[in-house]
Amino acid sequence: MASKRKGKRIGIGVAFENGEMLYATREWHLMLDAVVVSDTICLHIYEVGNANIAFVDAGMRLYRMVGGGNYHGGFGSYLFAMSEVIASKSTIANNEDNIKNPQLGWIIGFLFVVSFLGLFSVVPLRKIMIIDYKLIYPSGTATAQLINSFHTPQGAKLAKKQVKALGKFFSFSFLWGFFQWFFTAGDACGFSEFPTFGLEAYKNKFYFDFSATYVGVGMICPHIINVSVLVGGIISWGLMWPLIEKRKGHWYPADVPSGSLQGLQGYKVFIAIALILGDGLYNFFKVLSRTVSGLIHQLRKKSTHEIPVADRFSKTTSPNFSYDEERRTQLFLKDQIPTWIAVIGYISIAIVSIITLPHIFNQLRWYYVLVLYIFAPVLAFCNAYGTGLTDWSLASNYGKLAIFTIGAWAGASHGGVLAGLAACGVMMNIVSTAADLMQDFKTGYLTLASPRSMFISQVVGTAMGCVISPCVFWLFYQAFPDLGHPGTEYPAPNALVYRNMSILGVEGFSALPKDCLILCYVFFSAAIVINTVRDVTKKKWSRYIPLPMAMAIPFYLGPYFAIDMFVGTVIMFIWQKMDKAKADAFGPAVASGMICGDGIWTLPSSILALAGVKPPICMKFLSRGTNTRVDKFLKG
Numbered sequence: 001m002a003s004k005r006k007g008k009r010i011g012i013g014v015a016f017e018n019g020e021m022l023y024a025t026r027e028w029h030l031m032l033d034a035v036v037v038s039d040t041i042c043l044h045i046y047e048v049g050n051a052n053i054a055f056v057d058a059g060m061r062l063y064r065m066v067g068g069g070n071y072h073g074g075f076g077s078y079l080f081a082m083s084e085v086i087a088s089k090s091t092i093a094n095n096e097d098n099i100k101n102p103q104l105g106w107i108i109g110f111l112f113v114v115s116f117l118g119l120f121s122v123v124p125l126r127k128i129m130i131i132d133y134k135l136i137y138p139s140g141t142a143t144a145q146l147i148n149s150f151h152t153p154q155g156a157k158l159a160k161k162q163v164k165a166l167g168k169f170f171s172f173s174f175l176w177g178f179f180q181w182f183f184t185a186g187d188a189c190g191f192s193e194f195p196t197f198g199l200e201a202y203k204n205k206f207y208f209d210f211s212a213t214y215v216g217v218g219m220i221c222p223h224i225i226n227v228s229v230l231v232g233g234i235i236s237w238g239l240m241w242p243l244i245e246k247r248k249g250h251w252y253p254a255d256v257p258s259g260s261l262q263g264l265q266g267y268k269v270f271i272a273i274a275l276i277l278g279d280g281l282y283n284f285f286k287v288l289s290r291t292v293s294g295l296i297h298q299l300r301k302k303s304t305h306e307i308p309v310a311d312r313f314s315k316t317t318s319p320n321f322s323y324d325e326e327r328r329t330q331l332f333l334k335d336q337i338p339t340w341i342a343v344i345g346y347i348s349i350a351i352v353s354i355i356t357l358p359h360i361f362n363q364l365r366w367y368y369v370l371v372l373y374i375f376a377p378v379l380a381f382c383n384a385y386g387t388g389l390t391d392w393s394l395a396s397n398y399g400k401l402a403i404f405t406i407g408a409w410a411g412a413s414h415g416g417v418l419a420g421l422a423a424c425g426v427m428m429n430i431v432s433t434a435a436d437l438m439q440d441f442k443t444g445y446l447t448l449a450s451p452r453s454m455f456i457s458q459v460v461g462t463a464m465g466c467v468i469s470p471c472v473f474w475l476f477y478q479a480f481p482d483l484g485h486p487g488t489e490y491p492a493p494n495a496l497v498y499r500n501m502s503i504l505g506v507e508g509f510s511a512l513p514k515d516c517l518i519l520c521y522v523f524f525s526a527a528i529v530i531n532t533v534r535d536v537t538k539k540k541w542s543r544y545i546p547l548p549m550a551m552a553i554p555f556y557l558g559p560y561f562a563i564d565m566f567v568g569t570v571i572m573f574i575w576q577k578m579d580k581a582k583a584d585a586f587g588p589a590v591a592s593g594m595i596c597g598d599g600i601w602t603l604p605s606s607i608l609a610l611a612g613v614k615p616p617i618c619m620k621f622l623s624r625g626t627n628t629r630v631d632k633f634l635k636g
Helices: 024-044 050-067 103-113 118-119 123-132 136-149 151-183 199-203 212-220 224-247 264-301 323-334 339-360 365-390 397-408 418-447 449-478 492-509 518-534 549-555 560-578 580-610 624-635
Strands: 007-009 014-019
Touching: 014 339, 024 264, 103 339, 103 418, 103 449, 118 123, 118 339, 118 365, 118 418, 118 449, 123 323, 123 339, 123 365, 123 418, 136 418, 151 212, 151 580, 212 560, 212 580, 224 264, 224 549, 224 560, 264 365, 264 397, 264 492, 264 549, 323 418, 339 365, 339 418, 365 397, 365 418, 397 418, 397 492, 418 449, 418 492, 449 580, 518 549, 549 560, 560 580
Parallel strands: none
Antiparallel strands: 007 014
């Protein structure tokens, strides 16, 4: 599902001429990166300098720490997966050895000892990545083009219009969230519980919940993503789960709790995991093969077997070198980050981490951490190189690899579930940070920014994220007691997925209900087959083939958000048919305004909840028969 992409920026938006964006997460990263950049650059429209780019870089790094893809910080699914709330959803490995409830102190400490390693792991190889191999890093390149475009009269004028559109829909979304709050005085109240297609469909989570966030996400994501999510929802909640539920008493005990993995919940979770793993492994080996072939090709072109690193000024000019490229290269190599600093920094932080982590997680032995740090630089390089080729970071896949290896090594009787989740967090922080850093080095290279300033800004942004991210999470954790419970406003489905992956790695297939393993094999194979067909089919037809990863998302969560996203994609489709240029230029800005406004509203709503202020009205929907009985009860 990773793809090489060649495109151009249109202000805040992205218009790709060849290839298509295949992942909602990757596209959302691009969108937020663009918003952060535009918000900053407009303040310095007449000045390009290292300070500006460094400030942007720190902001982007902070964003990634706070919410970037579930890899870092308090929102990290692997962290919440350790909690008693998520452990209670399973009857397996829910003892105290495999539970660690969130606390602000240990989360901040954990992030500080693991989040900086990725920054030092690939710094010595920045020259080989950016200059010698000329890796594209599409997101970094697109961000650089955006920054450069703001320093033209046309770009500045368009940017102002886009920011105005963003502000307009931000205000609308914020006020809409405020209006909805008045009708949510109880459970299952409000517009978000509107049974759009009837009460029977509502029971199977088929309804439109009036979420500005998901409509905005649907406008940003490619149409195939939104359709894939909807198809996954129809297959799972429309067909599979109702049919499996009829086998209650045969396939699984009729008296198990609804949240038990030995019941219907087990099918929902593990079949979704099978799809995710099938898709992830396919793309892992696909990107790995491209990475290896690219490395072999580049090394064969070298006249020397020496690997160029940041400290070595190898000759980089050629007859085909343009003046701009020569100037960029000279500046990129002039402002050095000495290799010895990177090596000493990595070793020093690794030693501190090896000593500290076993005190935070007793189940994570020091030699587990040592093994992780021995292999981490190699995996970080592979992830950074693969991201440069395909723009797709496989950090979550490396994290899952750590879950299975460390979890199985520790064993069920020694807190293997918790050890696997902690190892997952360590590995994902390192490899994803390395890829992010290289993306930003590419941006700095194309915008003539100082690499040393960018590296320092990465460190500053990471440090800020290590504090701000857990605080944001803690605010949610305290304000919403039902956080992590299915059917609530914040169900945290990925946390359950990560925990059950760790259980699977420790317990083996004995954790699965009857015939679930067969279905997992089927969907695992289906993910590989679908991806293979997509890759071998001509683009003319492959763009209509659904994406397994996107299909897996609603298997556990439900299709309600898929309907919202589909509404967003329909709006964007019609807009593009009416005026494609305007839709491409302003669509992402409008969508971002809707997403940000709805998201920002959660802050005052959290404060109101903490202060004990409750909404005055409960808007609930009942069937005619139930309503008659309620009326009789109230009158009687």
